[in-house]
Amino acid sequence: MASGVEFLSTVEAARVLGVTVQHVRRLADSGDLSRIARGLIDRDSLDRYLAERHGGRTRVWAEHTAWGAIAMLSSMHADWLGPPQASRVRAWLREVTDPADLIAQTRVRARVHVFLGHPAALNRLSHDVLSTDARALGLVGARPHSVDGYVAGDRLDDITSFFGLAADPRGNVILRATRFDLKAVHDITLHDDVLAALDAATSTDLRARGVGERALTAALDRYRR
DSSP states (O other): OOOOOOOEHHHHHHHHSSOOHHHHHHHHTSSSHHHSTEEEEEEHHHHHHHHHHTOOSOOOOOHHHHHHHHHHTTTOOOOOOOOHHHHHHHHHHOOOOHHHHHHHHHHGOEEEEEEEEOOHHHHHHHHHSSHHHHHHHHOOOSSSSSSEEEEGGGGGGHHHTTTTOEEEETOOOOEEHHHHHHHHHHHHHHHHHHSHHHHHHHHHSOOOEEEEEEEEHHHHHHHHH
């Protein structure tokens, strides 16, 4: 993917991912990749997809398990996990050293949607989402005049309609739709920088991605002590 190229054909995307063209089309139909025209895939959405998976094809945790792992790394209790499941997650977190494994395992915590929103709507919209604090990672002003946060999956359509958001892979609004309990997500966003690091580590911005990966490495090191 050469610099300055903003899209790939489905054939090129399939080659990058190591899958069939039919599989790329299914990813586009499901929203995992953004289709900007017939037979063309947005490069940013492909970069984000790769960042979330880091090439991994192993089975990932269910949504509530992913949030449990994030809570544990944030020194919180994951009360929604049963004792056997919590024990398995703790053991996994003590063994893992590569942040790429954590990024891949927790990717189903939310489905990422990117929109273009009118600047006048951003302030109001920011109060309707649960946002992590990128400043905790030293990413002050990384994306000015933008909104990035978590919303309930069943409210996504209402929010996009109310604020007049239009799907745009290079837009200024990132909504991370989750089916998990938003109160628990809210508590996690206030407690630590782990969730902010996960969000940054899947950014299409290389600097933010590097900062996020380093923060996750530090969090995993702390957990093993």
